[in-house]
Amino acid sequence: MSVFTDKFSATLPPPTRKSERWKYSPIAKLLNNEVSISSEAAQGINGWPESVLPNPVLSLDAYLVVFKNGVFEPTLSDLPVSDGVDCIPFSKMDPSASLDFSNGYHQKEWIGELNETYRQDGLCLHIHRNVKVDRPIVIHHLTDGLNVASFPKHLIKVDEGAELNVVLWSSASERSSGMYNGLLEASIGPNALLSLEKVCNEGGKVFHFSHEHIVQERDSKLKMHTFTIKGDWVRNELEIISRGKGTDSVFNGAYLPLGTEHIDNHTTMDHTSSDGTSSELYRGIMYGNSTGVFNGKVFVRPDAQKTNAFQQNTNIVADRGAAINTKPELEIYADDVKCAHGCTVGQFDLDALFYLKSRGIDEKAAKALLVEAFLGDVLSSVSSTELSEEIMSLYTERHGW
Amino acid sequence: MLKINNLCAKVGDNEILKGLNLEVKPGELHAIMGPNGSGKSTLAAVLAGRDSYEVTGGTVDLDGVNLLDLEASDRAREGVFLAFQYPIEIPGVSNLNFMKAALNGKRTHKGQEPIKAKDFLAKVKECSSLVELDGRLRDRSVNEGFSGGEKKRNEIFQMAMLEPKLAILDETDSGLDIDALRVVSKGVNAMRSSERSFIVITHYQRLLEHIVPDFVHVLSNGKIVKSGGKELALELEEKGYDWLKEPSHDTSNV
Numbered sequence: 001m002s003v004f005t006d007k008f009s010a011t012l013p014p015p016t017r018k019s020e021r022w023k024y025s026p027i028a029k030l031l032n033n034e035v036s037i038s039s040e041a042a043q044g045i046n047g048w049p050e051s052v053l054p055n056p057v058l059s060l061d062a063y064l065v066v067f068k069n070g071v072f073e074p075t076l077s078d079l080p081v082s083d084g085v086d087c088i089p090f091s092k093m094d095p096s097a098s099l100d101f102s103n104g105y106h107q108k109e110w111i112g113e114l115n116e117t118y119r120q121d122g123l124c125l126h127i128h129r130n131v132k133v134d135r136p137i138v139i140h141h142l143t144d145g146l147n148v149a150s151f152p153k154h155l156i157k158v159d160e161g162a163e164l165n166v167v168l169w170s171s172a173s174e175r176s177s178g179m180y181n182g183l184l185e186a187s188i189g190p191n192a193l194l195s196l197e198k199v200c201n202e203g204g205k206v207f208h209f210s211h212e213h214i215v216q217e218r219d220s221k222l223k224m225h226t227f228t229i230k231g232d233w234v235r236n237e238l239e240i241i242s243r244g245k246g247t248d249s250v251f252n253g254a255y256l257p258l259g260t261e262h263i264d265n266h267t268t269m270d271h272t273s274s275d276g277t278s279s280e281l282y283r284g285i286m287y288g289n290s291t292g293v294f295n296g297k298v299f300v301r302p303d304a305q306k307t308n309a310f311q312q313n314t315n316i317v318a319d320r321g322a323a324i325n326t327k328p329e330l331e332i333y334a335d336d337v338k339c340a341h342g343c344t345v346g347q348f349d350l351d352a353l354f355y356l357k358s359r360g361i362d363e364k365a366a367k368a369l370l371v372e373a374f375l376g377d378v379l380s381s382v383s384s385t386e387l388s389e390e391i392m393s394l395y396t397e398r399h400g401w
Numbered sequence: 402m403l404k405i406n407n408l409c410a411k412v413g414d415n416e417i418l419k420g421l422n423l424e425v426k427p428g429e430l431h432a433i434m435g436p437n438g439s440g441k442s443t444l445a446a447v448l449a450g451r452d453s454y455e456v457t458g459g460t461v462d463l464d465g466v467n468l469l470d471l472e473a474s475d476r477a478r479e480g481v482f483l484a485f486q487y488p489i490e491i492p493g494v495s496n497l498n499f500m501k502a503a504l505n506g507k508r509t510h511k512g513q514e515p516i517k518a519k520d521f522l523a524k525v526k527e528c529s530s531l532v533e534l535d536g537r538l539r540d541r542s543v544n545e546g547f548s549g550g551e552k553k554r555n556e557i558f559q560m561a562m563l564e565p566k567l568a569i570l571d572e573t574d575s576g577l578d579i580d581a582l583r584v585v586s587k588g589v590n591a592m593r594s595s596e597r598s599f600i601v602i603t604h605y606q607r608l609l610e611h612i613v614p615d616f617v618h619v620l621s622n623g624k625i626v627k628s629g630g631k632e633l634a635l636e637l638e639e640k641g642y643d644w645l646k647e648p649s650h651d652t653s654n655v
Contacts, residue, residue, distance in 0.1 A: 373493025
C-alpha cells in the first residue's frame with residue numbers, strides 16, 4: 001500500500017517497472033504523494049486563476065468547454081447550440097441519454113480503473129449524420145492547486161458523413177501538483193472526419209496520464225496531433241482501431257522536454273479491416289536531463305489486406321544528460337500489405353548548423369530555424385493555421401528562440 | 402584588409418596548417434592551389450570559424466578585428482563569406498527565409514533596421530538573375546534536391562545577397578560542367594570591386610581562365626611554398642606540384 005493507493009483504491013495493482021509497458025515510465029513518485037480530489041472541486045466552489053486564459057487559443061474562433069480540477073465551468077464555456085450537435089457535460093444530462101462505448105480499458109489498466117471509479121465529469125459530444133460543425137470545439141482542462149487529482153472522461157461520436165474538429169487542451173498553473181487522469185473515447189462513423197488536436201501545456205508538478213481510444217468505421221478519416229509543450233511528467237496513450245474498410249488514420253506528435261521532464265508516447269494502430277492507410281510521425285527534441293519514451297505498435301490483422309502503414313519516430317538528443325527510449329513494434333498477419341517504419345535518435349546536424357552560422361545567423365537563431373524545420377512536417381498538418389502558429393509560438397516562448 | 406600571420410591549426414592530433422602567412426589587400430583576388438591534403442580546405446574552414454578545427458597558433462586580422470576571437474556567425478557579420486565546396490542541404494528551411502535571417506542578422510549587428518519585404522524581394526530578384534538561379538530553386542528548401550551546379554550557383558547567389566568584404570571560394574569549380582562554370586564565374590566577376598577581396602581555392606587552372614587572379618599561391622604541407630602572378634597557375638598545370646613540395650618531416654613511411 002502507499003499514500004496514494006490508500007486514498008484511491010483499485011482492484012488492479014499500480015503498474016511497476018516489471019511491466020514492459022511501464023518499464024521506462026516509473027510512477028513510484030506519484031504513489032508517495034498525498035493526492036486527493038480537490039475539495040474545492042468537490043464542493044463546487046470555483047475560482048479561475050488570472051494567469052490562465054479560459055480560451056487557450058485566443059486567435060481561434062471556437063466553441064469552448066472548460067473544466068477545472070475535473071469540474072465543468074459553465075460560466076466560462078461557450079457550447080455549440082445547433083441541430084445535429086449534442087454537446088453536454090455528463091453532469092448536466094439525463095443519464096439514460098448518455099452514449100456508452102466502454103472499451104474495457106478500466107478492466108485492463110490501473111489508470112483506467114481509477115478513472116472509472118473516481119470519474120467526476122466530462123463532455124458528451126454527438127455529431128449527427130452529415131453535420132459539419134462550423135467551428136472547432138476546444139475542451140480545456142485546468143489543474144489548479146496542490147495535490148489535486150482530476151478524473152475527466154470525454155465521449156465523442158461522429159456519425160456517418162459528419163465532420164468535427166476538437167482541440168483537447170490541458171493546462172496547469174505553476175502552483176499545481178497532483179494527477180490528471182483523462183480519458184477520451186471516440187467513434188468515427190462511415191465517411192466521417194474527426195480532427196483531434198491534443199495539447200499539454202501544464203506548469204507545476206502534475207502527473208499527466210491520458211488515454212485516447214478511437215474506433216474508425218469504413219472510409220472514415222482521423223487526423224490526430226499530440227503536442228506536449230510543457231509537462232513535468234506526461235504519458236499519452238493513443239489507441240486507434242480501424243474497424244471498417246478503407247479508413248485513413250494520420251497521427252502525428254511532437255515533444256521538446258526541458259530540465260527533468262518526462263514524456264512518454266505510447267501508440268497503437270490496429271488494422272483489423274482491409275484497404276486502410278495509416279501514417280504516424282512523432283518528432284522529439286530532448287533537452288537538459290529530460291527523459292522520454294516512444295512506443296509505437298502497429299497491428300495488421302489477417303483480414304487487413306492491402307493495408308498501407310507508415311510509422312516514423314525521429315529524435316534529437318540536444319544535451320548530454322537527456323535520453324529517449326524508442327521502440328517500434330510491428331505485428332503483421334496479412335501478406336499483401338505495405339508497412340514501413342523507422343526510429344532514429346541523433347543530434348543536431350552540425351554541418352547544417354555551421355552552414356547557417358557561416359551566413360551570419362547566430363547559434364540560437366540557427367537552432368530555432370533547424371527546430372522549426374524539424375517540426376514543420378508535424379505542424380503543417382494541423383487543422384488550422386491559428387492553432388499551429390499558437391503551438392509554435394508557445395514552443396518559441398518557452399525555449400527562448 | 403586580411404593579414405594571416407603564422408597560422409597553425411590541427412584536427413585531433415593531426416597538424417594541418419603549419420605557420421601560414423598571407424596578406425590580401427582590398428580588391429585583390431588571390432588563388433590558392435596545391436596538392437590534395439595540403440591544407441586548402443582547412444584554411445577556408447578555419448577562416449570561416451568551423452569549430453572542428455583547433456587553431457594552435459598565429460593571428461588572422463580582418464581590418465583590425467582578430468577573426469579568431471569570433472564565432473562563425475560574427476565573422477560573417479564582419480564580412481567573411483565562405484562558398485562551400487559541398488553546400489549543405491537543409492530540408493524544411495526555405496532558401497528565402499534563410500537569406501532573410503542571414504541579412505537581418507548582419508543588419509542587426511550593424512544597428513540597422515530589418516530589411517523591408519519589398520527591398521528584400523528586389524534584392525533577391527537582382528542577385529538570382531546574376532547566377533541564373535530560377536524562382537523555383539529560390540523558393541525551395543536550402544539546397545534540397547539541387548544538382549551540383551545548382552548548389553554552387555546558390556552559393557554565389559548567397560554571396561551576392563550578403564555582399565561580403567572577403568569572399569572565400571572553396572573549390573567552387575568542382576562538379577561543374579563548362580556552362581555552369583561560366584555562369585558561376587560571371588557571377589563572381591560581377592562581384593569584384595576595389596573594396597572586396599577574394600581567396601579562390603582550386604585544384605585546376607581551368608577556373609582561373611574565367612576568374613583571373615592577381616596572385617597565385619601554392620600551399621603544400623600546411624604552408625605557402627611559392628607565390629607568383631597568374632602565370633604561375635599555367636606553370637603548375639604543366640609541371641604539377643612535385644617540384645614545389647616541402648619535404649615532409651614525417652618519417653614513418655621512409
